[in-house]
Amino acid sequence: MQPHPPLYITFHYCLPSFHLPMASMKPPSKSHLSHLFLGFSILCFLCFNAVSAQTPIFACDIASNPALAGFGFCNTSLDDDSRVKDLVQRLTLEEKVGFLVNTAGAVSRLGIPSYQWWSEALHGVSNNGPGTKFTSLVPGATSFPQVLLTAASCNTSLFQAIGKVVSTEARAMHNVGLAGLTFWSPNINIFRDPRWGRGQETPGEDPHLASQYAIMYVRGLQDAGNSDKLKVAACCKHYTAYDLDNWNGFKRYTFNAQVTQQDMEDTFQPPFKSCVTDGNVASVMCSYNQVNGKPTCADPDLLAGVVRGSWKLKGYIVSDCDSVDVLYKDQHYTKTPEDAAAITVSAGLDLDCGSFLGQHTVAAVKAGKLAENKVDNAISNNFAVLMRLGFFDGDPKQLPFGKLGPKDVCTPENQELARDAARQGIVLLKNNKGTLPLSTETIKSLAIIGPNANASFTMIGNYEGIPCKYTTPLQGLSAVISSSVYQSGCQNVACSSNSLQLDSAKKAAAGADATILIVGEDQSIEREELDRVSLLLPGEQTTLITEVAKVAKGPVILVIMSGGGYDISFAKSNDQIPSILWVGYPGEAGGAAIADIVFGYHNPSGKLPMTWYPQSYADKVPMTDMRMRPDPATGYPGRTYRFYTGETIYKFGDGLSYTTFNHHLVQAPKLVYLPLEDGHACYSQRCKSVDLAGSRCEKLAFDIHVRVENSGEMAGAHTVFLFTTPPAVHNSPNMHLLGFEKVSLRPKAMGNVVFRVDVCKDLSVSDEDGNRKVPLGSHLLHVGDLKHSLSIRV
């Protein structure tokens, strides 16, 4: 989505907070505006003269308009399907089309107010979409770490807990007219290339971790304690194979992602599938890009076929903002705008973020290009979600969650969770000689240096809101050691050579008991519509770090605040830099969380959710090459820990602790037999893999028991990863994650982790055509340094 500032036209005469957002990419023309003014003058005239014709504040306001009681769609004793049917049959074609766009039209004669579908809540309630705003009534909301850092916590309960707080704050804001009910989050695209400007928004490069994140965050947002109802509606985006914004002249609006069926099946689709089938998400958003020559929002196989057909989405499919316009105007995918309207709605698109379908769908129907019942289906999907949200149940204050209000936003508990999330995600990458944690017994003064040392807005990443407050790194660290000297070192993260202030930075480091260098990037380097070119630290940051480290009196702690990873081999191998932390974009309480880690009030447990590649990788691999698998013939190295075997700076799953953990394999089968149907071809011939469809898969599961021991001196949490290396058939991954579980252990304590392994789901691989097969032969299971061979035979 385009994060451009929405334009609000506020009319204080009519209703206290009536506003009209413009979601279009292009600013409205003057004539458009004067047209609106005329419209509103008439509306305001009606406000004073005919109350019944006024646009209502909420739908089905029976108390002020008793006639509505007779409408089936307002009758809460009916089931949702009947209510939706009742509503749809009352609408004219023009009115129906008004419900195909994010700024949905009001139908005053039916007591239906305008509804703004576009709100965002990637890591806290955000005002990035026009449906949500902050005012003196609710000046800010809890701003959690950017998603990539939260994913690094590998704590599924945390993913859900954050979603729950966000939905509570969202409902609280909705109840006072400041937010919608439909939030277009989370972003669960695979972080395929380290340069992607939006990698920060995602749960990383692994399909299983991304799936778990999607499921749990969506549950946290949506769970209303009743399976039919929704607290707020989440949206998994951007479907699919979208992970390039603007690189080397290639833009997302016209990029054709060429993806093999195999990569589709085992990399790009799994998070979306899990989000729909296990997360029961209420919405999926299709992306701007094409996949194999078709715009995703116009592809009936991807939408009606897969999302609604195979995965059985119960909800609506929305376009990325102005996607339909983009496929017509920028991609020239259809000849006429009516064809673009017809092809997208027929493909299964229900809602257009933008105005295109509002402008062209009536004509498409009248020209016979689109059957009206397709429009009915689309708006029925939209209405069904609004029904589950209680939108047609009358006064929101009388509904479940109706008691939530401004007092429930930015509570101390919510803000503490933001701090805890950052602590749980922060990754300790290097810690020579146990330099960290610093002890307040010996460290009496600090030099706090670097362009992100006093970061505030930078900490909340993109798709941000207005946070409750900030604790900058400088504030967090100085709260522990009051004798602190701060030097930014350079003007900003770009760190140009003429803004470098080496002398003052070196002087500070030479005089302090410890030096904390806080560097990295911000949205000027990586963001939506801006991919990186280089994997090196920006500008002169490397010089700053190296020169300061040379003269520092005490230990030097390098803190990298960023989305994507870096080639920091210079620091990794430099003995003058004993410790390195990656803190992502740590959210509003980031500075407090960094201090908690540095001084050992919290034992770090985060694990990198993405590979950190050397610069040579970016020099060699075009971002536009979507292939996950290496191609030895051309030297193409492949992507992510699952396929790439070249040099790395840090690996997926890396992350140290202040204590040590040991693993023992307690129980795991050595042999699993697959039952085959009589006459299966693999009885008579040797097969490399078997296709096990349906019921034969059901009971094929076993448990793996792992005992974990905290063998060190400090309490801490540890994530146990279970990986498997399948037999070398079908170009399978080198290894892939089957499961992970985080346990918290006191010193010397032991814990047990049990992984339930479903043979068909977890041990199958995608063949070259994208079909799931179980490879026969030896599957090598990995837990930490332990390896266990499991043989699968027929």
Ligand SMILES: *[C@@H]1O[C@H](CO)[C@@H](O)[C@H](O)[C@H]1NC(C)=O
């Ligand atoms: C609402 O629907 C129920 C169930 O069909 C019906 O008995 C009731 O009369 C309806 N209420 C109104 C006000 O029409």
Ligand SMILES: *[C@@H]1O[C@H](CO)[C@@H](O)[C@H](O)[C@H]1NC(C)=O
């Ligand atoms: C996971 O997060 C939850 C919620 O913040 C927390 O209570 C729990 O201790 C965390 N689990 C581990 C193992 O750290």
Ligand SMILES: *[C@@H]1O[C@H](CO)[C@@H](O)[C@H](O)[C@H]1NC(C)=O
């Ligand atoms: C840190 O940044 C804040 C703005 O976010 C500013 O008010 C404050 O003066 C800065 N602190 C120092 C020591 O420069």
